[in-house]
Amino acid sequence: MKPVSQTAFALMFSLSASAHAAHGLALGQPVKYPAGFKAFDYVNPNAPKGGTFSLPYQGGFDTLNPFTLKGDHEVGVAMLTLDTLMEKSLDEPFAMYGLLAQDVELASDGLSVTFRLNPKARFHNGDAVTSEDVAESFRILTQDKAAVPMYKMYWGGVAKVETPDAQTVVFRFKARNAELHMILGELPVFSHKSYPKGLAAAAGKAPIGSGPYRLGKADSGRMSEFGRDKNYWAQNLPTRKGQYNFDTVRFKYYRDDSVRIEGMKGGQYDFVQENIARNWARAYSDGVLKKRGLGKHEWRQGNTAGMQGYVMNLRRKPFDNILVRQALVESFDFESTNSRLFYGAYRRSNSFFSNSTMAATGKPQGAELVLLNTVKDKLPSEIFTQNVPEPPQTDLKTGVRPNLLKARALLVKAGYRYQNGRLVDKEGKPLVFEFLTPSKTYERVNAKWQRDLAKIGVAMTVRVADPALYQRRLNRFDYDMTIVVYGNSESPGNEQAAYFGCEAAKTEGSRNWAGVCNPAVETLLKRFESFRNRDELVTSARALDRVMRHQYIVVPNWFSDRYRVVYRDTLGIPQTLPKFYSPTEWALSSAWEK
CATH class of the missing domain: 3.40.190.10 (Periplasmic binding protein-like II)
Known part of the structure; x- marks a missing residue:
């Protein structure tokens, strides 16, 4: 995607901060859809209603409450029964248009945002959606101790919520934040009657929502079914026209x-x-x-492909040693795997912003170098003197042996030595780690990697855990290595702190799977809260990407x-x-x- 001009940014932010409310907001460029638009371009506004749509979903569920940290969540409740304040456009990097909120206004000083609710909005119990419901939804998601911690981190810049009247809700910020007013538009709103005693007291209860579907039935973690609300209040809004057309949506769970x-x-x-x-x-x-x-x-x-990969838990040995992590990256043979197992279908993930202009390249220069120089005393010198690390490549003619020799040299440098065909540390303990997975999807890939690692004296064991157990261990960071996806959008923001921030590293259930806590990274993460234009956002993303790739926290996988x-x-x-x-x-x- 081409960066937009400074003029366009000035226009966008002046519109957002004007004295009148807007039907939509965009981050980085003017909104595509004008006020009064009929429907999104990627839907059929005249699509007929009816029929059944059945989908497979891996795993199972033991709770209908989508917000609790504990339990395996049913997928459809959050997706189908809850409306958000605004709806995200799939045609733009980051743009939001009115749903529960008929308009939105960012204060001229950037320290608050006001949403005015659509007076037609109704919950499934017939109650009107009011500012009290919005405020209570926000409070429960960010303050209830039983809630998934992601919400508290995502909207952590909010100082307080005000409800001057039944149709108006104001979020006041602790400081100016480039995207907070927009990501608040993603707030799922449920009735204040949903959890009067908190989430822990209703761990299995679905919230009272206002979305296009109502929960019909759920069968012991094996199947869930939703019926279309034929009186859905928003079905003719531009952000809903031509959407959610099936009378019945059914999820069938499999293991x-x-x-x-x-x-x-x-x-x-x-x-x-x-x-x-x-x-x-x-x-x-x-x-x-x-x-x-x-x-x-x-x-x-x-889409920006983000980063899929084998993440290494830095909280544990041996992955607290960067040389060990770098050796594991060197040892993985993507080219042979892609050719022999994947029919050449994939490209290698090389960045936390793969397939994007936000991926770091070469040595730092220009604005990125200026930014990195502000934390130069907290960074290793190679970030400035060497090209950003790229995943190693395997020559299909010579095979993975040259890369394995590099990996072995790194492990020897890390203090390991050979003993009876195994690498052992100074205390004689072998280099062994466990790969945790909820399925056999990577079985053939892992088998090939295990054989290659064994050639240099490293043992990788594989543990296939029940999805429920896997999720519990993931939440508790109880693993050596697993596969995750660092999903990134065209407009990265506060979620980067959830991936790489110190607070997230010590918060169970967070997405800082690797346990990253680095003073330079902490400083760079603040940039995602205060950028003024697209150029600054891209610069911040490249700088963060470069620093994280030098940390070798994942063995990169692939994308299509x-x-x-x-x-x-x-x-x-x-x-x-x-x-x-x-x-x-x-x-x-x-x-x-x-």
């Missing part, structure tokens, strides 16, 4: 991936996203698909620039694809029964 594949071929599901290249190439024969009225499709996408999906031929799909989207969520919200 083994083979169940998902056979279920799709057997006609149990209407849509599936296939993330495994081998399955895409071999599991869906044309004859079976044709018999079931199914088709394979590839949808292009322009297209989505692979299988769905029923009788599904109607809008002709125009969004630019930035998740295929399953977009299909659920925008497809229809022909």
Whole structure:
């Protein structure tokens, strides 16, 4: 994406900070859709209503409460039954338009934002949505000790919430923050009657929402079903027109991936996203698909790919040693894996902002160098003198051996020595670590990596845990290594502190999976709260990306620039694809029964 001009930014921020409320806000450029627009370009505003849409979902659930730290959450309650203050456009890097809030106004000093609620908004129990509900939703999500800590971190810049009348809610900030007024638009709002005694007292209870669907039934963690609210208050708003068209949405939970594949071929599901290249190439024969009225499709996408990878827990040995982490990065053979197991379908993740202009390259220069110089005394010299680390490459002719030799040299430098074919430390303890996973998805990849590591005396064990146990261990940082996705948007912001901040590192349930706590990083994270234009945001992202890549906290995996999906031929799909989207969520919200 091309950076927008300073003039465009000045225009955007002057509009946002004007004395009148706006129908929408954008971060980085003017909004695409004008006041009074009819519908988003990537939906069919005339899509008919009706039919059933069934989806597979991995794992299970033991709670209908989507906000608690404890428990396995049912996925549809948060996705389908709750409206947010504003709706995010999938055509723009970061733009929000009115949903529960019919308009929004950022104060001229940037220290508060005011949302005015749509007087037509109604909860499923018939009550009007009021400012009291908004304030209570925010309070519970950010102050209730039983809530997932992500919310408290995400909106941590809010000093207080005011409700001058039933239709108006004002969020006052501790300091100016470049995106806080917009990410507050993502606040899921539920009735103040939902949790009168707090989340812990209603750990399994679904909130009272105002969204396009109502919860119909839930079957012991195996299936959940939602019915379309035919009197949905927002169905004709521009941000909802042509969306959520199925009368029934059903999630069928599975634990083994083979169940998902056979279920799709057997006609149990209407849509599936296939993330495994081998399955895409071999599991869906044309004859079976044709018999079931199914088709394979590839949808292009322009999302920032973020970083998927094997994350190493720095809180534990041996990954508290950067040389060990660097050696593990060197030892992974992506090229052979991609060629032999993935049919050449993937590109290597090389950045926490892969597939984006925000990825750091070469040596720091220009504005990025100026920014890094402000924390130069807290950074190693190689950040300034060396190119940003790129994942190693394997020559398919010579194989992974040269990279394994580099890995072994790093481990010897870290203090390990060979003893009876194993690497041991000064105390004679072997270099062994456990890879924790909730499924067998990476089984073949792990087996290849295990063999390569064994060649240099390193033992990797694999633990396949039940999804519920896996989530508990993930929340408690009870693992050596696991696979995660550092998801990043076109407009990174406060979530970076959740990934890399010291507070998140010691907060159970946070997304600082690696346990990063670094004084230079803490300073750089503040930049995501105070940038004035797109250029400054890109500079901050590149600087953070460079510093984190020098930390070697993940063994990078891979990404694709297209989505692979299988769905029923009788599904109607809008002709125009969004630019930035998740295929399953977009299909659920925008497809229809022909």
